[in-house]
Amino acid sequence: MPAIPTDLPALAQSIKEWGRELGFQQVGISGLDLAEHEQHLQRWLDAGYHGEMDYMGAHGSKRSHPEELVPGTLRVVSLRMDYLSGDTHMAQMLGQPEKAYVSRYALGRDYHKLIRKRVQQLAEKIQAVIGPFGYRAFVDSAPVLEKAIAEQAGLGWIGKNTLVLNRKAGSYFFLSELFVDLPLPVDPPHASEHCGKCTACLDICPTNAFVGPYVLDARRCISYLTIELKNAIPEELRPLIGNRVFGCDDCQIVCPWNRFARPSGESDFKPRHNLDNAGLAELFMWDEATFLSSTEGSPLRRAGYERWLRNLAVGLGNAPSTIPVLQALEARRDYPSELVREHVEWALRQHAERQTSSL
Numbered sequence: 001m002p003a004i005p006t007d008l009p010a011l012a013q014s015i016k017e018w019g020r021e022l023g024f025q026q027v028g029i030s031g032l033d034l035a036e037h038e039q040h041l042q043r044w045l046d047a048g049y050h051g052e053m054d055y056m057g058a059h060g061s062k063r064s065h066p067e068e069l070v071p072g073t074l075r076v077v078s079l080r081m082d083y084l085s086g087d088t089h090m091a092q093m094l095g096q097p098e099k100a101y102v103s104r105y106a107l108g109r110d111y112h113k114l115i116r117k118r119v120q121q122l123a124e125k126i127q128a129v130i131g132p133f134g135y136r137a138f139v140d141s142a143p144v145l146e147k148a149i150a151e152q153a154g155l156g157w158i159g160k161n162t163l164v165l166n167r168k169a170g171s172y173f174f175l176s177e178l179f180v181d182l183p184l185p186v187d188p189p190h191a192s193e194h195c196g197k198c199t200a201c202l203d204i205c206p207t208n209a210f211v212g213p214y215v216l217d218a219r220r221c222i223s224y225l226t227i228e229l230k231n232a233i234p235e236e237l238r239p240l241i242g243n244r245v246f247g248c249d250d251c252q253i254v255c256p257w258n259r260f261a262r263p264s265g266e267s268d269f270k271p272r273h274n275l276d277n278a279g280l281a282e283l284f285m286w287d288e289a290t291f292l293s294s295t296e297g298s299p300l301r302r303a304g305y306e307r308w309l310r311n312l313a314v315g316l317g318n319a320p321s322t323i324p325v326l327q328a329l330e331a332r333r334d335y336p337s338e339l340v341r342e343h344v345e346w347a348l349r350q351h352a353e354r355q356t357s358s359l
Helices: 006-020 035-046 090-094 111-130 144-154 200-204 222-227 235-241 258-262 280-284 288-294 304-320 323-331 336-358
Strands: 026-030 073-084 137-138 174-180 211-213 243-245
Touching: 006 026, 006 073, 006 111, 026 144, 035 211, 035 323, 073 111, 073 144, 111 137, 111 174, 111 280, 144 174, 200 211, 222 235, 235 304, 235 336, 243 304, 280 304, 288 304, 304 323, 323 336
Parallel strands: none
Antiparallel strands: 026 073, 073 174, 137 174
């Protein structure tokens, strides 16, 4: 056990100030009672809404019991960092079906390393002041109910689209956590949600992935289909995906609270390789070496080259029947991967059927 500082409220306040100095827009402190969220998670798992994400139920009760994941934990410091890099023309890009839409969180460098480094620096700052103490930093990297913890720490509320919303910042932010063995005073949890009667996020979802408010069937979610799903994308969902090739922001774009989202000052989150304005055909013609070099240090690496091509093939199948689009698909018709070939053939059939129906 660390030597407990005598003025814990002052330490808690200092932690929040140090967090803001390190680039986090908000810092809160929560206790460990996540029983209500644990029940919600279990119902979600029992319904099979997690699809192939077996890791969501693979750690027993550790996900909802921080003290089991990291023995000795008494509090969780929850931190959020804005990621939207200025005006990234989201609605305009979705309205240009020959362009590739990449979820705005993934346009720049992978956030994991940057944020984890900052959380580690916060821990080291605390240690420099009070001496050694027990801690562990997390950035979407372990079985942690980060949204529930953020709500408990007063950073916002979990909205109908299942994302954490903040009245002053919307939802375009990353979450991270510092588990500590310090009995810090906790912040009041966000007392109520502020979605009211609004159902914009539920209504806009291209694939109708929301079973109802606060319940997402991941198996229909475009983010799941383009990032998590390892096999073929169900045919009935492909036309609904449009030009979204990595993730989806629709339920955030229409959220009224995102009027208050603020641009991030982090240069690492700025778009790279023109990914905020790239054409589907252009990206589809990247060879694997180009993909690897252009996505170095990027969240796009999570999909891998084969699934990247799979996703782009779907986008090209939904795009206008222009010469560049058709030439790109023909060029990959004999690609070695059966997964890619099947999606290319589907895309070519879409164009053939549209041409036939227009005669």
